[in-house]
Amino acid sequence: MYGFEALTFNIHGGYLEAIVRGYRSGLLTAADYNNLCQCETLDDIKMHLTATEYGPYLQNEPSPLHTTTIVEKCTLKLVDEYKHMLCQATEPLSTFLEYITYGHMIDNVVLIVTGTLHERDVQELLEKCHPLGMFDSIATLAVAQNMRELYRLVLVDTPLAPYFSECITSEDLDDMNIEIMRNTLYKAYLEDFYQFCQKLGGATAEIMSDLLAFEADRRAVNITINSIGTELTRDDRKKLYSNFGLLYPYGHEELAVCEDIDQVRGVMEKYPPYQPIFAKLSYGESQMLDKAFYEEEVKRLCLAFEQQFHYAVFFAYMRLKEQEIRNLMWISECVAQNQKSRVHDSVVFIF
Amino acid sequence: MEEENGELNPESGRASTKQHQEEEEEEDRKVVKFLDSADSYLDLFESLSSTLRQGWLELATARQSMGASRINSALFDLKYHSAATSLQVIQDDVKQPNFTLCKWVSIDNRNSSTEEAKFDENELFEKNSTNAQLRYRGTSEIQEKRPESNVSTLTVDDQIQKERSKSLSMFGTLVSPKLRSAQISFETALDTLVEMANMRSSLLSTYDQVHKDMASTKVDEKLIAQVQV
Numbered sequence: 001m002y003g004f005e006a007l008t009f010n011i012h013g014g015y016l017e018a019i020v021r022g023y024r025s026g027l028l029t030a031a032d033y034n035n036l037c038q039c040e041t042l043d044d045i046k047m048h049l050t051a052t053e054y055g056p057y058l059q060n061e062p063s064p065l066h067t068t069t070i071v072e073k074c075t076l077k078l079v080d081e082y083k084h085m086l087c088q089a090t091e092p093l094s095t096f097l098e099y100i101t102y103g104h105m106i107d108n109v110v111l112i113v114t115g116t117l118h119e120r121d122v123q124e125l126l127e128k129c130h131p132l133g134m135f136d137s138i139a140t141l142a143v144a145q146n147m148r149e150l151y152r153l154v155l156v157d158t159p160l161a162p163y164f165s166e167c168i169t170s171e172d173l174d175d176m177n178i179e180i181m182r183n184t185l186y187k188a189y190l191e192d193f194y195q196f197c198q199k200l201g202g203a204t205a206e207i208m209s210d211l212l213a214f215e216a217d218r219r220a221v222n223i224t225i226n227s228i229g230t231e232l233t234r235d236d237r238k239k240l241y242s243n244f245g246l247l248y249p250y251g252h253e254e255l256a257v258c259e260d261i262d263q264v265r266g267v268m269e270k271y272p273p274y275q276p277i278f279a280k281l282s283y284g285e286s287q288m289l290d291k292a293f294y295e296e297e298v299k300r301l302c303l304a305f306e307q308q309f310h311y312a313v314f315f316a317y318m319r320l321k322e323q324e325i326r327n328l329m330w331i332s333e334c335v336a337q338n339q340k341s342r343v344h345d346s347v348v349f350i351f
Numbered sequence: 352m353e354e355e356n357g358e359l360n361p362e363s364g365r366a367s368t369k370q371h372q373e374e375e376e377e378e379d380r381k382v383v384k385f386l387d388s389a390d391s392y393l394d395l396f397e398s399l400s401s402t403l404r405q406g407w408l409e410l411a412t413a414r415q416s417m418g419a420s421r422i423n424s425a426l427f428d429l430k431y432h433s434a435a436t437s438l439q440v441i442q443d444d445v446k447q448p449n450f451t452l453c454k455w456v457s458i459d460n461r462n463s464s465t466e467e468a469k470f471d472e473n474e475l476f477e478k479n480s481t482n483a484q485l486r487y488r489g490t491s492e493i494q495e496k497r498p499e500s501n502v503s504t505l506t507v508d509d510q511i512q513k514e515r516s517k518s519l520s521m522f523g524t525l526v527s528p529k530l531r532s533a534q535i536s537f538e539t540a541l542d543t544l545v546e547m548a549n550m551r552s553s554l555l556s557t558y559d560q561v562h563k564d565m566a567s568t569k570v571d572e573k574l575i576a577q578v579q580v
Contacts (some may be wrong), residue, residue, distance in 0.1 A: 068419075071419065107420045107421070111425070111426070114426055114523075115425050118426060118427065118428040118429055118521060120425055120426075120429060124425055127425075130420055175524050176524050179524040179525050183525070223525060225528065226525040226526060227525050229512070229516075231516075231524070232524070286528055287412075287529070290415070290416045290527075329414070330415055333408075333411040334411075339404065342408060346412065
C-alpha cells in the first residue's frame with residue numbers, strides 16, 4: 001500500500017538505495033562542465049576527467065585519444081556500477097534493474113541485424129554493441145534471414161521474446177522492416193515496463209509512470225518528426241506510438257497526420273507540460289528540440305531523488321549517467337573538431 | 352626609295368604599335384584572368400572548409416540525437432552496389448581537363464527504369480551536372496523546357512529526394528533531420544570540390560599561358576637588345 005514503504009523498503013532495498021545515492025553524488029557538476037568546455041584538446045579533457053570518478057578508467061589510456069575511447073571508458077564505469085547493483089539486488093528490484101537494459105538490448109539486436117544485412121563482420125558489430133544490452137546468443141542473430149527466424153533461433157530465449165508477437169512476419173529483413181521492428185519492439189518494451197511498475201505500486205509506480213509517460217511522448221514526437229517526408233504511412237506511424245502517456249490517444253491522432261514541424265508544435269502546445277519545451281524553439285526550427293527534451297527529462301529525473309523508498313532512483317541514476325556520457329561525447333566532439341563555440345548547443349547540466 | 356621608305360615607315364610603325372598594344376592588352380587580360388581564377392579558387396577553398404565543418408558538426412549532433420549505436424561506421428553498406436554519384440573527367444584539352452559530377456544517378460536506376468522514368472533520369476542527369484559549360488547549356492535547355500514540363504521537374508526533385516533517403520537508409524529509415532542536414536552539407540561540399548577542381552584546372556592553364564607570354568616577351572626583349580647593339 002502506498003505510504004508504508006518506509007516500514008519495509010530498507011530490508012531489501014536500503015543498501016542499494018544508499019549505494020545509488022552515493023553514485024548520484026559522483027555525477028559531474030556545472031563547475032566540472034565549465035572546466036571541460038574550456039579544454040583545448042582531448043588530452044586536456046582526459047586530464048580533467050582523471051580528477052573525477054572517471055579517473056581509474058581513463059588514466060591509462062594512451063594518447064592520442066579519440067572521442068569514442070572517452071565514451072567507451074565512461075560507459076564502462078556505468079556498466080560496472082550497474083553490475084554491482086544488479087548482483088546485490090533481490091526481487092523485484094533485480095527485475096526492475098534488468099528492465100532498464102532492455103532498450104539497449106533492442107538497439108544491439110537492430111545493430112547486429114542491420115550490420116549483417118550490410119554484409120559486415122559479426123565481430124566488428126559485437127564490438128560496437130552497448131555492453132548493457134549484451135546477452136549470450138547475440139552473435140547468432142547474424143544467421144537469421146527474416147523476423148520469424150530471428151525469433152525462433154535467438155530471441156525466444158531472451159527477455160525480448162514477448163515483444164515480438166506484434167512483429168513476427170516471414171518477410172525478409174530490409175531497412176524499412178528493421179526500422180519498424182525496432183520501434184515496435186521499443187513500444188512493446190515501454191508498455192511492458194509501464195505495466196510492471198504499475199504492479200509494483202507505491203511511489204515506484206507513481207514516479208515511474210511519469211518518467212515512462214514522458215519517454216513515450218518524446219518517442220512519439222521523434223517518430224513523427226523523423227518520418228516527415230518518408231514513405232511511412234500515417235497508419236504505420238500511428239501504430240508505432242505507445243498506448244500510454246499524456247498524448248495518448250488524442251495527441252497521437254493529431255500527430256499521426258502532421259506533415260511538418262510547425263504542425264507538430266501546434267499539437268504539442270495544447271499540452272501544458274510541453275508548452276515550455278516548444279516555447280524555446282522558433283517557428284520551423286527543430287534543431288534545439290532534442291536539447292529541450294533532454295533538459296525536461298533531467299529535471300524530472302532529478303526530482304525522483306527527492307523521495308525515498310522507491311526504485312525510480314535507480315532508473316533515474318542510469319538515465320542521468322547516460323546523459324552525462326552524452327554530454328562528454330558532445331564536448332569531446334566539439335573540442336576535436338575545434339568548434340568550441342558550439343559546445344553549449346547540446347550540453348545539459350544535471351546540477 | 353628613301354622617300355618611299357620615308358612614306359612606308361610611319362604606317363608600319365603605327366601598325367606595329369597597334370599590334371604591340373593589342374598584345375599587351377591580351378597579356379593583361381590573361382594576367383587578370385589568372386588572378387580572378389586564383390581569387391575564386393581561394394574563395395571556394397574557404398567555402399569548402401566552412402561547409403565541411405558544418406557537416407561534421409551536424410553529424411555529431413545527429414549522433415547525439417539518435418545515439419552512437421545508430422550512427423557509426425559499422426553500419427556502412429558493404430554490399431556491391433552502384434555509386435549514387437559519379438565523376439566524369441573530360442579531357443578534350445590535355446592541359447585543361449574538365450570535371451563533371453553526376454549526382455544521384457546510379458547505373459542501377461538507369462538500367463531498371465521505365466520509359467517515363469528514363470526521361471526523368473535524363474532530366475536528372477542534365478540538372479545535376481556541374482560541368483561549367485554544360486551548366487549553361489543545360490540550364491537554358493531546362494529553362495526552355497520548364498514552361499512545358501514543370502511536372503517532370505517536380506518528379507526529378509522527388510527522385511533526388513528518394514535517392515538521398517536511400518543512401519541514408521543504412522542508418523535506418525526514420526533518421527533525424529540533423530542527419531539529413533549533414534547529408535546536404537557533404538553534398539554541397541562535393542559540389543564545391545568539383546568546382547575547385549575545374550577552377551584549379553583553369554588556373555593552371557591560365558598560368559601556363561601567362562608564363563609562356565612572359566617567356567616570349569623576354570626572348571623578344573633580348574632580340575631587340577641584340578639588334579640595338
